[in-house]
Amino acid sequence: MKSAVETLNPTRVRLTVEVPFEELKPSLDAAYKKINQQVTVKGFRQGKIPARVIDQRFGRGAVLEEAVNDALPKFYTEAVNEGELNVLGQPEVDITELKDGELLAFTAEVDIRPALEIPDYSGIEVEVDAVEVSDEDIDKSVEQLRERFATTAPVERAAQDGDVLTLNLEAKVDGEVLEDGVAEGVTYTVGSGELLDGIDEAVKGVEAGNSATFTSELKGGSAEGKEAEVKVEVTEVKSRELPELDDDFAQLASEFDTLEELRADSRKRLEQMKKYDQATQAQEKVLDELLKLVEVPMPEKLLADEIETRKHNLVNHQLGQMGLDLAKYLEIQGKTEEEFDAETKEQAEKGIKTQFILDELVNKEKLNVSQEELTEHLMRRAQSSGMSPDQFAQAVVEGGQVPMLVGEVARGKALAVVVEAATVKDSNGEVIDLDDEDETAETVDAEAAEAESTDEKPEA
16 A cells, blocks of 8 residues: 655645555455345355356446445555554545556545644743632621521511512413413512512512512513513512521531631631632633644634534533523523624634643643543542443443543643743732642643544544
């Protein structure tokens, strides 16, 4: 077999391959065997039909087509390996010559990973938010905990903000009650802003046993988007009672004996959360600066495929689960289709660039992934997916996705190397030491995983 590589642009090549006909013999034999099992000829047992009879009855062309289709992936892969190419996605194959008994020739155009030069990144400087926890932050945290321990009790008075009501609802459009517009025993907290626009104003001042009517645009159901006349009947009014902020509350809501100890723990937890946010912010900003330093040629077909994949996932999975289509989503977001397309393209380009650059850094820094690191990453991914680690691991193995997870971990380590080399200061001008790699190395996974469609697939 002979092969040659022609560079079409920094991200695409054309392979020209010539295969002597004798190298097709294994595939020809396999083609005859396959056809033998699929057809019957009078006078011959199935599987025992001579090749010349198959050629006469079904045509030599059919055998050649079967043989070529079988052999192409093997010859393409050999040409890729011979050219030491780092290919992306599927090739576009064109058979240029097929002479029976003489020669098979074909071309294959395919995207390749561009060659990248990673410059010195030690000069990167970024600023992140300072870790500052105010008394107001602690008050808010304790108040949220207090809300969780609130109790309710029926009251004989009109409903007011913060009350928990039990409601019966009936919606009419053009004077007709909707089949799916009736609900009973609905629990609603006044002032929460849930359910329907206008409901808070309607129920305030209404006592149990009374009702009110208001007009609102329906947010779902058979008459979604239409104006409806909604009758709301209040069947019960309960007041929410918050526990006193004292040592008894601390003992009820935590393992601490005093409110002072509870507040001190809240401060500690808030500081840890803000440090994690700070580390994540540092990663994102360092990554943005790194992307500015490296010129990355963009494979056009790969980019188009990535954009299409993102759109498909959004429309068919995320929006589909919410009962929305793209038009409704854009209306809610206040975006035009052109703005959406531009944003999707920008995100796809960033995802692809991120993966290319970090993969190059993995090679440059000779980074390896240990079994322990892979296991830890798998546990995190399983948790975010809502699956058990065993279920997630089984799905990964069965789907052949282990290399993808290894790549995510390796890219996380590559970014951690860049963050460690960068200068990170907080908004007070203090230099931040981000030594805890367990916190800083993992958040790149989501960013890098966005471009996983660029994984190599060197088969025809």
